[in-house]
Amino acid sequence: MNERPVPPLPRAALWALLFLAAVFFALPLVWMLATSLKPETQAASQSLSLLPDPPSSALRHARDNYAAVWTDPSIPFPLYLRNTLVVAVLAVMGTTLSSAFVAYSLSRVPWRGRSLVFGTVLVSMMIPFPVLMVPLFVLFRRIDDTMLALGLPPEHDWLRFIGTLKPLWVPAWFGGAFNIFLLRQFFMSIPRELDEAARIDGCGHWTIFWRVIVPLSRPALAVVALFHFIYVWNDFLAPMIFLTHRDQFTLALGLQMYQSKAGLTPWNLLMAASTMVTAPVLLLFLLTQRSLVRSVAGAGLKE
Amino acid sequence: MARRDAQLGAGLLWASPWIAGFCLFLVAPIAVSAWYSLTDYPLLKPPVYVGLENYRALLNDDRFWLVVRNTALYGAAVIPLGTLLSLALAAALATPGLRGSRLFTALVYVPTLVPMMAGAMIWLWLFNARFGLINVALERVGVAGPNWLEHGAFAIPALVITALWSVGQMVVVYITAINEVPASLYEAARLDGMGAIRRFLHVTLPMISPAVLFSTVTLTIASFQVFVMPYVLFRNERGQRAAGDVYNLYLYDNAFVYQKFGAASAMAWMQLVVVLTLTGLMLLASKRLVHYRGGTP
Numbered sequence: 001m002n003e004r005p006v007p008p009l010p011r012a013a014l015w016a017l018l019f020l021a022a023v024f025f026a027l028p029l030v031w032m033l034a035t036s037l038k039p040e041t042q043a044a045s046q047s048l049s050l051l052p053d054p055p056s057s058a059l060r061h062a063r064d065n066y067a068a069v070w071t072d073p074s075i076p077f078p079l080y081l082r083n084t085l086v087v088a089v090l091a092v093m094g095t096t097l098s099s100a101f102v103a104y105s106l107s108r109v110p111w112r113g114r115s116l117v118f119g120t121v122l123v124s125m126m127i128p129f130p131v132l133m134v135p136l137f138v139l140f141r142r143i144d145d146t147m148l149a150l151g152l153p154p155e156h157d158w159l160r161f162i163g164t165l166k167p168l169w170v171p172a173w174f175g176g177a178f179n180i181f182l183l184r185q186f187f188m189s190i191p192r193e194l195d196e197a198a199r200i201d202g203c204g205h206w207t208i209f210w211r212v213i214v215p216l217s218r219p220a221l222a223v224v225a226l227f228h229f230i231y232v233w234n235d236f237l238a239p240m241i242f243l244t245h246r247d248q249f250t251l252a253l254g255l256q257m258y259q260s261k262a263g264l265t266p267w268n269l270l271m272a273a274s275t276m277v278t279a280p281v282l283l284l285f286l287l288t289q290r291s292l293v294r295s296v297a298g299a300g301l302k303e
Numbered sequence: 304m305a306r307r308d309a310q311l312g313a314g315l316l317w318a319s320p321w322i323a324g325f326c327l328f329l330v331a332p333i334a335v336s337a338w339y340s341l342t343d344y345p346l347l348k349p350p351v352y353v354g355l356e357n358y359r360a361l362l363n364d365d366r367f368w369l370v371v372r373n374t375a376l377y378g379a380a381v382i383p384l385g386t387l388l389s390l391a392l393a394a395a396l397a398t399p400g401l402r403g404s405r406l407f408t409a410l411v412y413v414p415t416l417v418p419m420m421a422g423a424m425i426w427l428w429l430f431n432a433r434f435g436l437i438n439v440a441l442e443r444v445g446v447a448g449p450n451w452l453e454h455g456a457f458a459i460p461a462l463v464i465t466a467l468w469s470v471g472q473m474v475v476v477y478i479t480a481i482n483e484v485p486a487s488l489y490e491a492a493r494l495d496g497m498g499a500i501r502r503f504l505h506v507t508l509p510m511i512s513p514a515v516l517f518s519t520v521t522l523t524i525a526s527f528q529v530f531v532m533p534y535v536l537f538r539n540e541r542g543q544r545a546a547g548d549v550y551n552l553y554l555y556d557n558a559f560v561y562q563k564f565g566a567a568s569a570m571a572w573m574q575l576v577v578v579l580t581l582t583g584l585m586l587l588a589s590k591r592l593v594h595y596r597g598g599t600p
Contacts, residue, residue: 174324
């Protein structure tokens with residue numbers, strides 16, 4: 001397979017293309033980082049330098065900029081980080097567990113109607129969120145109104161949806177179409193003999209799921225959890241619609257508020273804030289790069 | 304069959320989270336919004352049936368046609384350009400024995416992981432007319448850069464550039480597909496005297512066509528959904544700039560700014576019909592164009 005000789009003509013063209021691509025894809029992120037290392041006057045200037053002048057001041061400016069963002073009293077980033085993590089942990093737990101249950105049903109339990117249910121999983125992957133956001137908003141409002149009508153006073157916050165973090169993680173406990181699809185494909189590759197043997201030993205579905213399927217599917221489950229974590233961390237539209245109080249905002253919303261407050265945020269601080277929101281995702285990616293890229297590639301091809 | 308029926312209860316039970324969620328968070332909202340789209344619904348008052356009035360009003364609405372035009376233009380540029388760019392990158396990165404191809408692939412993929420909002424901030428800064436990197440760099444080579452975000456003619460091109468920045472997922476899918484093409488086919492093509500470009504067009508492309516179809520459908524749906532980037536690049540206290548206005552921003556404004564949930568639902572339904580029709584058409588077309596290994600799929 002690797003014996004194919006490289007065609008002689010396009011070598012130079014190949015490197016030119018790759019060089020341009022590297023600049024196009026990497027430079028925006030490099031420039032974000034570079035801007036966050038400069039003082040305000042040097043960030044908003046015609047300079048093309050990656051480092052401030054003098055370069056040795058980069059660390060000092062970085063410390064000043066990041067500290068200024070982190071401690072800004074009008075946009076409490078530490079609180080937004082906490083909110084984001086709360087949503088992410090609850091949503092990741094919910095979608096991983098429930099998607100695995102559903103995938104088990106669709107791959108291991110033979111029952112009438114299961115291909116129909118699998119069909120609904122495939123179709124629903126095509127439905128865009130903006131189509132659903134209006135009725136979902138109304139649905140959550142209705143639940144809140146019903147609670148009020150039943151005589152539950154509004155301070156029973158744990159039952160309310162709008163203005164709380166719940167709309168962002170409760171639906172995750174009902175399985176995600178893409179996650180179910182991914183896990184089903186993976187479960188199908190586990191040899192049937194394993195659960196047959198367990199069944200002969202008298203195990204039911206519950207035991208087979210936890211003792212056979214889950215231990216063998218750790219990489220796939222980790223990929224689902226990772227994808228969903230990144231999805232929650234990056235999501236903007238749903239938090240913007242469902243969160244009404246500033247102290248419940250997530251990082252993505254906080255970043256937008258930080259930019260739009262009076263439109264006066266200096267570029268070096270805005271890029272420091274953007275770096276802060278981006279860095280955790282990229283670090284997570286670096287740590288898990290191999291399995292992540294492989295699974296993305298596989299998802300488009302199987303079946 | 305007896306065994307299948309015996310397992311019906313277990314199957315339903317294990318699938319129940321999805322079945323409940325599918326009904327509650329998908330079927331019910333879609334059905335309910337069909338009803339809302341026929342009503343005048345300011346949220347605080349109950350919906351009042353108005354027939355097709357919302358649809359009629361939208362079709363006579365200048366902003367509706369503006370966002371349809373802008374979104375269509377955006378899609379018409381992003382879908383072919385994005386597909387061509389990712390195919391070219393994948394073909395280059397899949398070159399056997401290319402040093403550093405893993406690193407390059409990672410570089411191309413990383414922007415897809417950047418939170419949309421952070422990505423939007425970066426492009427807001429890069430496109431800045433005075434101090435943005437793009438115009439400063441253009442000035443160094445003697446070109447006066449345009450005012451990307453204020454000048455109407457550059458709004459959609461700017462959005463398209465930001466979209467091309469995040470084609471990494473498609474590139475990865477294509478690289479994997481190209482690597483799975485049997486080497487014997489290239490051998491045969493070479494014996495037939497085909498050059499590199501003809502081999503790509505006549506061997507690689509037909510063999511990876513299922514992946515291309517999958518990615519094109521995904522990209523088409525995604526380009527309808529563009530929201531965060533135009534929201535950040537073209538919105539201020541006075542509202543959305545017309546040149547950078549898109550379909551889902553108007554839908555959002557209808558619902559959550561003007562409190563017209565009826566009109567917003569009508570827009571959601573029109574979008575749903577268009578997305579499903581396009582997807583269906585593409586899958587139909589694929590029966591003729593796409594090559595599945597081992598004969599019929």
